[in-house]
Amino acid sequence: MNQQSNIPPKLAQRLLQWFLKDELLEEVLGDLDEKFDLEKETYSLSKARRNYWYQVIKYIRPFAMRGSFNHPLKNLIMIKNYFKIGFRRLKRNKVYSALNIGGLSVGLAVVMLIGLWLFHELTFDDYHANHDKLARVMQHKTRDGIKITRRPLPFPVGRELREVYGDNFETVVMSSWTWGHVLGDEDKGVLKTGAFMESEAPQMLSLRMVAGDMNALTQQNSILLSRSSAQALFGGEDPIGKSIKIDNDWNVVIKGVYEDIPTSSSFNSLEFIAPWDLYVSNTEWVKASRNEWDNSSFTAFAQIKEGLTMEEVNERIRPAISAHTDQYEGWSDKNEVFLHAMNDWHLRNNWENGVQTGGAIQYVWLFGGIGVFVLILACINFMNLSTAQSLKRFREVGIRKAIGSVRKQLINQFLTESFLLVCLSFLVSLALVLLVLPQFGVLAGKQFEIPYQEPLLWLISLAVIVLTSLLAGLYPAFYLSGFQVVKALKGSIFHSNSSKYLRRGLVVVQFVISVALIIGTIAVRDQIQFTQSRPMGYNGDNLISVSMVSDDYRGKKEYLETQLKDARIIESMAMTSSPMTTLNSTVGGFEWESKDPNFHPHMATNWVSAEFGSTVGWNIFEGRDFSKELVTDSSSVVINQAAVTYMGLEHPVGQEFTLWVRNSYRTFKIIGVTRNIIRESPYSQVRPMVYFLDTEETELEYYLLKLNPELPSQEAIASTTQVFEQLAPNVPFDYQFVDDRYAQKFEAEVKVGKLSGVFAGLAIMISCLGLFGLASYMAEQRTKEIGIRKVLGASILTLWKLLSSEFILLIVLSCALAIPIAYYFINDWLANYEYRIDIPWYSFLLAIVGALVITLITVSFQSVKAALVNPVKSLRSE
Amino acid sequence: MKLGGFEELVLLAIGSLGDDAYGVTIKEILKEKTGKNPSVGALHSALYRLEEKEFVKTREGGATAERGGRRKKYYQLTAYGLKMLQETNELRMSFAQNIPGLSIKTQE
Numbered sequence: 012m013n014q015q016s017n018i019p020p021k022l023a024q025r026l027l028q029w030f031l032k033d034e035l036l037e038e039v040l041g042d043l044d045e046k047f048d049l050e051k052e053t054y055s056l057s058k059a060r061r062n063y064w065y066q067v068i069k070y071i072r073p074f075a076m077r078g079s080f081n082h083p084l085k086n087l088i089m090i091k092n093y094f095k096i097g098f099r100r101l102k103r104n105k106v107y108s109a110l111n112i113g114g115l116s117v118g119l120a121v122v123m124l125i126g127l128w129l130f131h132e133l134t135f136d137d138y139h140a141n142h143d144k145l146a147r148v149m150q151h152k153t154r155d156g157i158k159i160t161r162r163p164l165p166f167p168v169g170r171e172l173r174e175v176y177g178d179n180f181e182t183v184v185m186s187s188w189t190w191g192h193v194l195g196d197e198d199k200g201v202l203k204t205g206a207f208m209e210s211e212a213p214q215m216l217s218l219r220m221v222a223g224d225m226n227a228l229t230q231q232n233s234i235l236l237s238r239s240s241a242q243a244l245f246g247g248e249d250p251i252g253k254s255i256k257i258d259n260d261w262n263v264v265i266k267g268v269y270e271d272i273p274t275s276s277s278f279n280s281l282e283f284i285a286p287w288d289l290y291v292s293n294t295e296w297v298k299a300s301r302n303e304w305d306n307s308s309f310t311a312f313a314q315i316k317e318g319l320t321m322e323e324v325n326e327r328i329r330p331a332i333s334a335h336t337d338q339y340e341g342w343s344d345k346n347e348v349f350l351h352a353m354n355d356w357h358l359r360n361n362w363e364n365g366v367q368t369g370g371a372i373q374y375v376w377l378f379g380g381i382g383v384f385v386l387i388l389a390c391i392n393f394m395n396l397s398t399a400q401s402l403k404r405f406r407e408v409g410i411r412k413a414i415g416s417v418r419k420q421l422i423n424q425f426l427t428e429s430f431l432l433v434c435l436s437f438l439v440s441l442a443l444v445l446l447v448l449p450q451f452g453v454l455a456g457k458q459f460e461i462p463y464q465e466p467l468l469w470l471i472s473l474a475v476i477v478l479t480s481l482l483a484g485l486y487p488a489f490y491l492s493g494f495q496v497v498k499a500l501k502g503s504i505f506h507s508n509s510s511k512y513l514r515r516g517l518v519v520v521q522f523v524i525s526v527a528l529i530i531g532t533i534a535v536r537d538q539i540q541f542t543q544s545r546p547m548g549y550n551g552d553n554l555i556s557v558s559m560v561s562d563d564y565r566g567k568k569e570y571l572e573t574q575l576k577d578a579r580i581i582e583s584m585a586m587t588s589s590p591m592t593t594l595n596s597t598v599g600g601f602e603w604e605s606k607d608p609n610f611h612p613h614m615a616t617n618w619v620s621a622e623f624g625s626t627v628g629w630n631i632f633e634g635r636d637f638s639k640e641l642v643t644d645s646s647s648v649v650i651n652q653a654a655v656t657y658m659g660l661e662h663p664v665g666q667e668f669t670l671w672v673r674n675s676y677r678t679f680k681i682i683g684v685t686r687n688i689i690r691e692s693p694y695s696q697v698r699p700m701v702y703f704l705d706t707e708e709t710e711l712e713y714y715l716l717k718l719n720p721e722l723p724s725q726e727a728i729a730s731t732t733q734v735f736e737q738l739a740p741n742v743p744f745d746y747q748f749v750d751d752r753y754a755q756k757f758e759a760e761v762k763v764g765k766l767s768g769v770f771a772g773l774a775i776m777i778s779c780l781g782l783f784g785l786a787s788y789m790a791e792q793r794t795k796e797i798g799i800r801k802v803l804g805a806s807i808l809t810l811w812k813l814l815s816s817e818f819i820l821l822i823v824l825s826c827a828l829a830i831p832i833a834y835y836f837i838n839d840w841l842a843n844y845e846y847r848i849d850i851p852w853y854s855f856l857l858a859i860v861g862a863l864v865i866t867l868i869t870v871s872f873q874s875v876k877a878a879l880v881n882p883v884k885s886l887r888s889e
Numbered sequence: 890m891k892l893g894g895f896e897e898l899v900l901l902a903i904g905s906l907g908d909d910a911y912g913v914t915i916k917e918i919l920k921e922k923t924g925k926n927p928s929v930g931a932l933h934s935a936l937y938r939l940e941e942k943e944f945v946k947t948r949e950g951g952a953t954a955e956r957g958g959r960r961k962k963y964y965q966l967t968a969y970g971l972k973m974l975q976e977t978n979e980l981r982m983s984f985a986q987n988i989p990g991l992s993i994k995t996q997e
Contacts, residue, residue, distance in 0.1 A: 035933070041959030042912035042929055048955045049913070070930035074937060 019047045020060050023067040031075055039070065089420065093427035100428060101435075104400070107784060111396050112436045114780040115479070118389025119440035121773055122475065124451050125382035127444075127459050130468075131275060132375050135357035138276045140217035141314055144181070146321060146350035148172065148311040150332060151365045153345035154599075155611055158365035163307035164332075166300045168348065169209070171331050172313065179324045181314040182211040187290055188310060189280055193258050193560050193742050194236075194244060200259070200741040201243045202560060205283035207290035213269065215314050216278060223251050223267025228286045233266040235284045241268045257285060259561055259741070261293055274458060277356050304335040305342065313350060325349045343599075343611040373840075374763060381770050384524045386479070388774055391517040392781035393432070393483035397425075398490060398514060399788040408491055409499030421492035429484025433476055454765055456758065486513070514785065515821055521778040522825030522866075523832065526858050528771035530833035533854035535764040538841065539757060541848045548688035548697075549591070550628035551750035553718040555728070556590050559711075563739035566708065568620070571734065575716070580730045582719055585626035586711035588618040592752040594690045594698070603658070603668035614654055615690070615700040618710035623702070624649070624685070626717050634664035634683030637704050645706045649683040654699035672703075679703070693756055694844040715749075775862075779869050782818065786870045790814060790877035797877055798885035807878045814874030815867065822866045826859045833858075892944075892973055898923065899935045900944055900974060903964045911950065911961045912936075936964060944970030 024040070031039060043066055050059035101108045136142050148168065151158050169185035187207040193200045210228035213235060218225060227233045234255070241250040250265045257263060263285060272278045291297050300306045315324050332346040351360070358372040411421060444461075452459045462468055559565055568586060575581040589595040599613040606612075621639040624631065632652060637644050655663045666681045687697035705711055718727040732744040790797075797810055805813075834850060841847045892900070902918050903910040912932065920926050939945045950961035966974075985991055 037959050038912065038962045039929070039933065041956040041961060042916075042933075044957045044959065045913045045953075045955050046916070046929065066929045069928035070933075072930055072934055074934050075930070 017051075017056070019044060019063045023064050027067050027070065030071065030077060032077055035075055039075075043067070089423070090427070093424050094431065096424065097428040097431040101431070106787075107396055107400060108432075110780050110784045111393055111432055112439060114392040114777045115389045115433065115436035115483075116439035116443060117773055118385050118392075118777055119436055119475070119479070120443040120447075121385045121770065122382045123440060123444045124447070125378050125385075126471065127448075127461065128455055128457075129375060129379055129382075130462070131457060131459065132358065132371070135275055136277055136353050138273055139278075139353065141215065142353045144314050144317070145215065145353040146313050146315065147353070147356065148183075148313055149349055149351050150307075151347040151349065151362070153347075153365075154343065154613060158362075160362035160365060161307065162310055164309055164311055164348075165304045165307050166297070166309055167302055167304060167335070168332060169309075169311050171335075172311070172328060172348075176324075176328050176331060179315055179319060179327060181316050182215050183311060183313045184209045184212045184215055185287055185309055185311050186212065187287070191558065191560055191745065192283075194234075194240065194255055194283060195741055196255055197741055199244070200561075200743060201240070202743045202745050203240050203243070203282040204280045205240075205285065206281060207285045207287050209287045212284060212312070213267075215312065216272075218269040218272070221268045221270055222249070223265070225267055225269070227266030228284065230266070231286050231288045231292070232263050233286060234263040235267040235269060236265055237271045237282045238268055239271050240282045241265070257289075259563065259739075261285075261289060263289070277353070304332060305339060315350070321350050321352045371759075373843075377763075378766070378770075381528070381767070381774075384528075385770065385774055385777065386475075388521050388524060388777045388781075390479060390483045391521050392777060392784070393429070394486050395514050395517050395781050396784045396788075397429070397483070397487040399785060400487075404491060405494055405499045408494050409496050412494070412496045413500065418492045422488045425488035425491060426480065426484045429488070430476075430480040433480040433483065437472070437476055454762070454769070456762055515817075518778075518782065518785065518818075518821050519825045519828070521781060522822055522862060523829045525771070525774045525778045526826050526829035526862050527833040527836070528767065528774050529858040529861060530829065530854050531837060532764070532768045532771045533857060534833075534837045534841070534848075534851055535760070535767055537851045537854070538844065538848050539760050539764050542693045542760075542844075542846060543757060545689065545693055545846065546686075547753065548629065548686050551591065551748075551753055553720050553724065553727075554591070554627065554749040555716050555718060555731075555746045556749055556752070557714040557716065557735070557744075557746045558590075559713065560745065561739050561742040563742060564714070564735070567738055568708075568714070571714070571738070574734045575731065578730060578734075579719055580722065580727050580734075582717040583622055583626045584717070585622040585715045586620040586705075586708065587623055587713050587715060588616075588705070588710040589690070590713050590747075590752070591627065591715065591749045592690065592756070594700070597698075598670070600671050601658075601668050602670070603666060606658075612658065612699075614657070615698045616703060617690075617700065618703045618705035620708070620711060621704060621706075623715070626715050627688075629688060630686040632684045632686050634681070636683060637702075644682070644704050646677060646679050647682040647704060648679045649685055649702040650681055651685050651687050651697065651700045651702075653687055653697045654701060655684055657699035673709075689753075693753075694846050696845050716746075775865065779865060782866060782869045783873070786814070786818065786873040789817075790873045794877065794880070794885045797880065798882040801878075801882040802886070807875070810878035811871065811874050814877060815870045818866055818870045819863065822862050823859075826855075826862060829858070830855050892977060893935075893938075895927070895931070896935050896939055896944075897974075897977060899932065900939060900966070900970060903939075903945055904966045904971070904974060908963070908965075910964045915964070939970070940964075943967060944973055 027039065027043075028036065043063060046066070047059050047063050050062050139145060147162065148164055149160060149162050150164060151160050166185070169183050172180060172183045186209070189204050189206040191202050191204050194203050195201055208228070210226060213220075213225040213228065218235075221238055223235070225235070227235065234257070236244070236250065244250065244255065245253065250268060253265050254262060255265065272281055291301070297308075300308065315321065329347045329349065331348040336342050336344065336346055347365075355367075358370055358375060359367055360370040361368045408421060411424075448459055448461070557564075568584065572584050575584065594615045594617065596616050597613055598616050599611060601612045601614065619637075621637040621644070623629075624636040629636075631649070634649075637647065637649065641647075650658075650663065660666055660681075663681050663684050667678055668681075669676050669678050671677075685702070688700075689697060690700070691698065716731065718724060718731075728746070731746070735744045736742075793814070797814075800810060800813075833855070837850055841850070898919060899915060902915050902922075906914055906918060912929065915936075916927065916929065916932055919932070936945070940947060944967060945964045946967050948963050948965070950963050952958050952960045
């Protein structure tokens with residue numbers, strides 16, 4: 012605006028009008044105008060305008076302000092009235108109110124439960140004060156062009172990071188793996204999981220000390236216990252200064268007790284911490300690996316310096332291992348060291364070819380998405396029911412307007428009603444959440460507590476209430492308050508097309524979401540069942556695994572076997588270096604005659620005793636099993652089918668290869684091929700694997716016992732416990748059923764399956780509540796039409812068709828939209844699994860049929876009821 | 890009933906303006922006599938307080954073009970207001986008379 016107008020500034024006038032009392036307005040505006048004219052003539056236009064603004068601003072004084080600025084409580088009476096009317100409406104339309112509150116509170120409860128779950132997931136590991144700066148040291152290994160990502164590290168890497176890359180780190184801590192060990196003395200022992208770590212570990216993990224000194228691990232004969240470990244060992248006594256033994260061997264003195272690390276931490280199972288030096292100086296092979304860069308058997312944690320990011324540090328420490336291994340002769344791996352940030356441990360721990368590909372974070376997105384969708388569903392219900400109801404209220408709106416209600420008041424009225432409903436629903440949902448929280452915890456496999464002291468919780472709750480009431484109340488509020496008085500009173504607003512389309516659109520959205528959720532649930536369930544029915548390759552029934560936690564167990568196979576077999580407790584017994592459900596070792600350096608020199612095979616290895624095969628019941632596919640009688644079998648191996656393919660052997664049996672084993676090159680002969688046994692993830696391909704016979708029993712760490720199936724398993728376990736406890740009285744007998752362990756591999760997926768099933772069910776329920784309300788409204792609207800049709804001879808069937816067909820159409824449309832969406836997401840999800848189903852097409856059909864049936868039942872209830880009404884009754888009024 | 894300093898000035902201005910006392914003229918005369926330029930807001934605030942205390946009464950005047958067709962609001966001293974001015978004045982004079990060297994001139 013270049014040309015300044017000759018009149019006082021409009022905006023200033025508007026401002027004045029906004030805040031000034033009405034009765035003052037005329038005088039003030041007049042005075043200001045007159046003064047403006049005066050100034051304009053005496054000085055200049057711009058000065059007059061400036062002065063006008065100045066005067067208006069200076070006019071902002073309490074005496075001149077409108078009532079609402081001074082006394083906001085004057086509106087209280089009106090607000091009271093809004094609530095009164097709101098409550099009356101709730102009471103009058105009991106069915107609608109119940110439908111509305113029911114739907115919304117179920118929706119809110121789902122959102123709250125999901126919110127709790129998300130909170131738990133996203134704050135995982137926050138227990139550790141430095142969680143932003145902590146990391147696990149890991150490595151990517153490039154082998155034959157493929158990058159694999161592994162946690163195990165060589166011993167000297169800790170020293171290297173401290174000495175060469177020390178500028179980047181606050182602390183670097185070497186650690187053993189967290190495993191079960193026996194703690195105690197000659198009389199009493201308890202089995203606790205813990206690790207040997209360097210002395211800065213407790214500080215780094217910010218453990219909360221109950222008693223003693225957190226820095227005590229500098230002394231080699233010390234140990235720190237968690238509170239519950241101390242409790243288990245000493246009860247109420249003061250444990251500090253007491254001496255115990257680790258694994259009946261190493262004497263240590265308890266120097267500190269720390270608070271149990273909660274389940275929401277990755278260090279939850281750290282029930283004791285013993286000094287790393289103790290581990291090193293007492294374990295021969297560990298001592299020997301001090302300077303070995305090619306033996307990755309340890310793990311390390313690090314805290315980076317303030318002001319550095321993980322990425323920056325990663326950039327620098329990448330060559331920490333390869334700088335040494337590159338000098339090794341015949342070393343083919345390319346090693347890259349990197350940090351896996353603690354904040355990512357729980358949710359992002361999958362790598363594919365060296366690239367972070369997520370992990371449990373996808374479930375966070377999935378359930379977060381479902382939560383939002385369920386909330387949307389519930390809001391849609393609310394909107395639908397309110398707009399439908401609103402058409403009954405047009406006369407009320409007309410009369411209110413005629414007697415002087417302004418639009419703002421009407422909007423306030425409707426928003427208050429929506430707020431009222433949402434608040435009631437919120438209370439109901441809170442009660443629901445408290446009611447189902449324990450069950451939800453079981454379902455999700457976690458312990459949930461409502462973090463009442465968390466201000467964020469209340470802030471979010473408030474936000475959800477306000478947002479939901481706005482979201483759900485805005486449309487009816489604006490739509491209804493916009494009626495023209497005359498039309499509203501005349502009743503000519505009946506069939507507003509826009510609202511009809513909106514309602515239909517909303518129903519479609521609801522059913523798209525519900526149908527997609529149903530299809531997803533079926534797919535998840537199928538995938539789980541498919542993998543569960545995958546042949547394990549062995550027989551896990553009645554098979555228990557006992558770890559040789561104590562040296563007292565070692566070398567006692569003969570004794571145990573005679574004892575247990577004579578008492579007919581077991582059928583057979585074997586030993587293995589890895590438990591049946593994991594693989595502990597992978598080695599490289601296999602050489603054989605026809606091998607391509609550029610091929611550097613690495614295969615999983617498992618040392619077993621001769622009875623292994625018969626105990627677990629593997630299937631020898633070609634060749635023969637190990638034999639106890641043949642002495643030559645000590646250099647014989649059995650390989651799995653995957654290894655045959657991997658090695659590219661046409662006639663595997665009789666093939667020989669060499670391998671560096673225990674300080675020498677040895678030649679092994681393949682004597683048999685077994686069918687693939689699933690040792691790791693049932694969703695992945697089985698890795699190539701070699702079974703060695705360990706006649707010297709140096710590698711064997713687990714007993715496998717095949718219990719006598721004729722004996723009740725509890726009885727068998729009790730007898731076995733006795734035998735083992737005779738062997739080592741102070742070692743608690745700990746065993747695991749192999750098939751239980753195997754079932755645990757499905758836990759995550761089973762959980763997701765169950766949860767998505769529950770949510771899909773609730774989504775459908777909410778949608779149906781809405782549909783039910785809509786159908787009953789429609790039927791009510793058309794009472795007269797139905798009456799007339801009946802008088803003219805329409806049958807009940809025709810009327811039913813008439814009233815139901817619209818909904819059926821909507822559902823069909825929803826299904827058509829839901830299928831591609833569901834297809835996309837299921838495809839995406841299944842891509843995570845190597846061993847997976849094809850998309851189950853029948854699930855689409857099932858979902859469609861299901862949705863149709865549910866809709867028909869819901870709608871028919873209303874339409875049949877309407878069709879059965881006696882026309883005399885429906886036509887009598889007016 | 891108290892009379893503030895600025896209120897007293899405004900009251901004096903209204904009295905001296907006679908029949909022509911409304912917002913703009915009061916403001917102008919105050920500016921002329923005191924050399925200070927009060928804001929319209931401050932002036933009105935004082936005027937409403939005076940009206941509330943019943944020192945002045947108001948009447949509506951005719952609309953003029955320079956006010957954008959808005960009516961003037963004329964202010965006039967009430968008897969009570971006049972009495973108040975009188976009292977204040979007498980109080981001052983009683984002090985002033987006793988101050989040596991202070992000359993009290995009055996126009997006749």
